[in-house]
Amino acid sequence: MTLVQNFPFFSIILSMAAAIVSFVLRGRGSRCVHLAMVTAVLAMSAATLGCTAATGESYTFMMGHYPAPWGNEIRVGPLESAMALCFSLLMLLSVLGGLAHIERDIPPSKVNLFYIQLDLMLSSLLALIYTNDLFTAYVFIEICTIAACGLIMARRIGRVYVSAVRYMVMSLVGSGLFLIGLSLLYAITGHLLMSPAKQALAALVGQKSSAVPLTVIFVLLTVSLGIKSGLYPFHTWIPDAYGYTTPAAAAVLSSLVCKGYILLLVKLMVRVLPAASPAAGRITDVLFVLGVTGMIWGSVDAIRERDVRRMTAYSSVAQIGYIYMGLGLGTQWGMVAAMFHVISHGAMKALLFICTAGLTEVSGGRGDRMALRGAGYRHRIAGIGFAIGSMSMIGIPLLTGFVSKYTFAAAATGAAPRRMVAAWIALAVSTTLNAVYFMRTVLVLYTSVEPSQRRAKDYRPSRIENAATIGLILLNIALGVASPPVLETLSRGLAVFG
Amino acid sequence: MEKHRPKTEYSRRERFTRWCVGEYDPSAERLETRAPADEAARLELQRLQEYAANADRGIHHELYELGLRRRVGLFTRFYRVAAVLFALFLAGVLLLTVSYLPRFGDVSAPENNEVARRYIEKGLEETGAVNIVAGMILDYRAFDTFGESCVLFVAACCVLFLLRVDGQEDPRSQALEDMSDRFFEPRHDAILQMSARLLVPVITVFGIYVVLNGHLSPGGGFSGGAIIGSGLILYLTAFGFARTGRFMTEKLVKILTVSALSFYCAAKSYSFYTGANHLSSFITPGTPGAILSAGLIVYLNICVGIVVACTIYSFYVMFRKGGF
Numbered sequence: 141m142t143l144v145q146n147f148p149f150f151s152i153i154l155s156m157a158a159a160i161v162s163f164v165l166r167g168r169g170s171r172c173v174h175l176a177m178v179t180a181v182l183a184m185s186a187a188t189l190g191c192t193a194a195t196g197e198s199y200t201f202m203m204g205h206y207p208a209p210w211g212n213e214i215r216v217g218p219l220e221s222a223m224a225l226c227f228s229l230l231m232l233l234s235v236l237g238g239l240a241h242i243e244r245d246i247p248p249s250k251v252n253l254f255y256i257q258l259d260l261m262l263s264s265l266l267a268l269i270y271t272n273d274l275f276t277a278y279v280f281i282e283i284c285t286i287a288a289c290g291l292i293m294a295r296r297i298g299r300v301y302v303s304a305v306r307y308m309v310m311s312l313v314g315s316g317l318f319l320i321g322l323s324l325l326y327a328i329t330g331h332l333l334m335s336p337a338k339q340a341l342a343a344l345v346g347q348k349s350s351a352v353p354l355t356v357i358f359v360l361l362t363v364s365l366g367i368k369s370g371l372y373p374f375h376t377w378i379p380d381a382y383g384y385t386t387p388a389a390a391a392v393l394s395s396l397v398c399k400g401y402i403l404l405l406v407k408l409m410v411r412v413l414p415a416a417s418p419a420a421g422r423i424t425d426v427l428f429v430l431g432v433t434g435m436i437w438g439s440v441d442a443i444r445e446r447d448v449r450r451m452t453a454y455s456s457v458a459q460i461g462y463i464y465m466g467l468g469l470g471t472q473w474g475m476v477a478a479m480f481h482v483i484s485h486g487a488m489k490a491l492l493f494i495c496t497a498g499l500t501e502v503s504g505g506r507g508d509r510m511a512l513r514g515a516g517y518r519h520r521i522a523g524i525g526f527a528i529g530s531m532s533m534i535g536i537p538l539l540t541g542f543v544s545k546y547t548f549a550a551a552a553t554g555a556a557p558r559r560m561v562a563a564w565i566a567l568a569v570s571t572t573l574n575a576v577y578f579m580r581t582v583l584v585l586y587t588s589v590e591p592s593q594r595r596a597k598d599y600r601p602s603r604i605e606n607a608a609t610i611g612l613i614l615l616n617i618a619l620g621v622a623s624p625p626v627l628e629t630l631s632r633g634l635a636v637f638g
Numbered sequence: 639m640e641k642h643r644p645k646t647e648y649s650r651r652e653r654f655t656r657w658c659v660g661e662y663d664p665s666a667e668r669l670e671t672r673a674p675a676d677e678a679a680r681l682e683l684q685r686l687q688e689y690a691a692n693a694d695r696g697i698h699h700e701l702y703e704l705g706l707r708r709r710v711g712l713f714t715r716f717y718r719v720a721a722v723l724f725a726l727f728l729a730g731v732l733l734l735t736v737s738y739l740p741r742f743g744d745v746s747a748p749e750n751n752e753v754a755r756r757y758i759e760k761g762l763e764e765t766g767a768v769n770i771v772a773g774m775i776l777d778y779r780a781f782d783t784f785g786e787s788c789v790l791f792v793a794a795c796c797v798l799f800l801l802r803v804d805g806q807e808d809p810r811s812q813a814l815e816d817m818s819d820r821f822f823e824p825r826h827d828a829i830l831q832m833s834a835r836l837l838v839p840v841i842t843v844f845g846i847y848v849v850l851n852g853h854l855s856p857g858g859g860f861s862g863g864a865i866i867g868s869g870l871i872l873y874l875t876a877f878g879f880a881r882t883g884r885f886m887t888e889k890l891v892k893i894l895t896v897s898a899l900s901f902y903c904a905a906k907s908y909s910f911y912t913g914a915n916h917l918s919s920f921i922t923p924g925t926p927g928a929i930l931s932a933g934l935i936v937y938l939n940i941c942v943g944i945v946v947a948c949t950i951y952s953f954y955v956m957f958r959k960g961g962f
Binding site: 141146149153156157159160161163164201202203204205206209210211212247249250253254256257260263267273275276279280282283286287289290293320324326327328329330331340349350352353356 | 731732734735738739740747748749750751752753754756757764777778779780781782784785786788789791792793795796798799800802804892893895896899900903907909910911912913914915916919
């Protein structure tokens, strides 16, 4: 086994070690440790991606001395390492973009605890990406849930506690259902590792007695991960959770946390649940319907919302709907499109949240649309960033959102005719609605105001913040311009994912 | 003065007879059942108590302005009924599913496969742990258990993040805090203190035994750590923060947690690295049954025990006072 093949394991352990060490560090130290750790994970993921993309194969890595059905195991392929690369990059840029706000929103004696939560968040996301073991997935779902709760209540204002409690309750329902599903799965297969479980399930599919447990397991696992990732009817925790916390946390939560669960769901669909069973087909139907509903209703809710941060959060509901719609198409291309949108939405949403924070900062801390009049003049880079993020969301060519929508539309042609039409209509309607609320906000940002209001009073954005915003803008453009190799890598990764 | 008192006053019999007729109260001036309070603090406390009693209804009422919004009230009622019905439905579905599962203890059940067989038949030989469960969680599936310890760690961090009181509080609110603490947990409770004196050493030693013997008998870091933690909480309840603050400082808790988790992380990284790369490792199972056997398991149990005890104790102090 070459050194590069050890890198995924190193990145998980490194992020956990960083969290542990930060417990005795002060704020500054823990920040340095966090940034160094994320950079190291980024570099290692890039190396792993280079290695796996070159061979196009996936490999398993034993976590210990015992092979597959007995010990823990992680599995690495092009898709996993590409996701790890994107997640660490997005986390780095989000934290850098929100650095100034972290210092302001969090009391100095507790900054290290905040970074511990970010460290463990990254470790749990990496573990969810790489794991080949159902119980490891459950353990890291728990870490992810608790760390997300800590991130939601990072800012000390009253609304935050309500939203954190709501998130906690809904998310724990999700964890509970996942655990029940997992136990039932273990009871009928006798395996916790994914590949042996799939073999055992494949033998069970034809039997009559296993039809009911199989359906219940499918439903429980899908619903639990749906709740945790904010699928349409379970999305009610999203606007409060993203709307009030510190911007770095909001960017991380919206662009990464939901996606970790979605990746796990994809992994379950591809790697565990046999495609031949009747329940699998019905699950994709349900996901498709919920995804399409989410695409429309999330956008409608976003139009009704006045606060820009909450509007961006509602738009996340719509975007999660896109991803589920792609999964619900039930084709290989639908999944590739969904995976691309995972990355693409992460890049757009992180940019939007970071820029919204900068824009509200120059508008007296108010986030409603009236207060943001002319904010684009007061904070130029955030204004440009928000405009580009919005255009990307709407699907203007050369930006990443366009590639997502195009790939979804192209993938829909491969699905059943009714689904194809439904997906196209939903894409068209949702794009129009996106344009309504995002363009409206961009117009407000660049409404002409008196010269006295064109300058920010006593606020200067830090260089790091600007650099992170520019980095995210470039990422949006890069993903939009150079999408073919990314899509190629993702589709090859999905081919060896199962 | 005291020297000249008649000797009979010290005798137990004398005190007992005086207690029987009601002249003598052994707890007088020693047991503090309710904290002595100045008038303002007492009123404040009363207000807090009333608030707590009505919190269930009151907060809900205030938050959603239920008096003004009839529709919300109706929805809440509908919601409760729907929630009960849904829970019943879910319970029904799960019970139905369970009826399709293999019977409990069935030899031909899917979970009695090659995985369980190897754990049982080769567990002792491969891990050196007489307690197969310890071998499973700390050797075969040690990565999961590291994750579990990190769950406790992140939960403790979250609670510290939320509840720890930092910086300069104004003296008035600190006094009130102290008051309410004494109000709900009276100090110098003789019965509690005596039982704590007897029980705490036994509980602690038993906890240490459960941790150290985890690879030989049922038990291990999680259960042993919980026992030690509960012993510490009992000690704190009986003797107050002034006594526990002498040894269980925040610094100590931090150092213990960090060293335990770091050791776990380093040791298991070594083990995973050698395992995955098929390198030889210096860790051997040792003599089965000996106290220092089973490779890393005994040390990992100690680490898990420390983390669990520290987490439980810090949860308690954070919820009670917001500081160590």
